[in-house]
Amino acid sequence: MDPRKLGAEALGTFWLVLGGCGSAVLAAGFMPDTSLGIGLVGVSLAFGLTVLTGAYALGHVSGGHFNPAVTLGLVAGRRFPAADAVGYVLAQVLGAIAAAAVLAVIATGVDGFELSDGFASNGFDDLSPGGYSLLAALVTEVVMTAMFLVVIMGATRRGAPNGTAPVAIGLALTLIHLISIPVTNTSVNPARSTGPALFAGGDHIAQLWLFWLAPIVGAVIGAVLYRSLLGERAEDLDADITGDPEQSIG
Numbered sequence: 001m002d003p004r005k006l007g008a009e010a011l012g013t014f015w016l017v018l019g020g021c022g023s024a025v026l027a028a029g030f031m032p033d034t035s036l037g038i039g040l041v042g043v044s045l046a047f048g049l050t051v052l053t054g055a056y057a058l059g060h061v062s063g064g065h066f067n068p069a070v071t072l073g074l075v076a077g078r079r080f081p082a083a084d085a086v087g088y089v090l091a092q093v094l095g096a097i098a099a100a101a102v103l104a105v106i107a108t109g110v111d112g113f114e115l116s117d118g119f120a121s122n123g124f125d126d127l128s129p130g131g132y133s134l135l136a137a138l139v140t141e142v143v144m145t146a147m148f149l150v151v152i153m154g155a156t157r158r159g160a161p162n163g164t165a166p167v168a169i170g171l172a173l174t175l176i177h178l179i180s181i182p183v184t185n186t187s188v189n190p191a192r193s194t195g196p197a198l199f200a201g202g203d204h205i206a207q208l209w210l211f212w213l214a215p216i217v218g219a220v221i222g223a224v225l226y227r228s229l230l231g232e233r234a235e236d237l238d239a240d241i242t243g244d245p246e247q248s249i250g
Helices: 005-025 039-062 068-076 083-105 132-155 163-184 190-200 210-230
Strands: none
Touching: 005 039, 005 083, 005 190, 039 163, 068 083, 068 132, 068 190, 068 210, 083 190, 132 163, 132 210, 190 210
16 A cells, blocks of 8 residues: 555544644633633534645545544445555554644643543543433444545535535534534544543543444444435446545545
């Protein structure tokens, strides 16, 4: 596999985790007695903006997945070769861990900050921001990731408005966060979940299984649903996409 593609996936996932989780850790509740913190809406926008900017900057190299669930969903949707999936997933996870390491250095530069307090990790029950149950978290992550794949596959299909796929995908991720941050702190991305959890430790790692299982299941459901309802092969792309800007960003 072309190492440039793996590098682009690692770098794009690094940017997603640093920008999205960084906004949650550093800026969401900044100076709570003032209006300077960005809150839930700001964090949601940050995640969307990382995907949007990363897709424009790197999508022409690797396809701009930045998410193991997206990669595996595109395999299920026959948009990406299965043989390349393992390399993409490993690159994405390494990028996420590197971003979490950088963020940990920054965040612990102020007295009183404890990584074990959460560090933008995902969770359910006591680790859910709103105290939501395992079942609620499972349903949320499956459904949100499924719809994310529907948007990705639709926005990158031949005949979609040219050059706008990153905008649609970034805005979809923003909307997903606006809905689901209170439930799970929003994953829909196993790599994004893994990086912060490794530094937060404890029960954050113990609950990590859900944030691999649910997004991957949801992504596969979304991709299969899209192809079943909306995508006949003759109407779709003529070849699997891996980054050709004339075919797709995503």
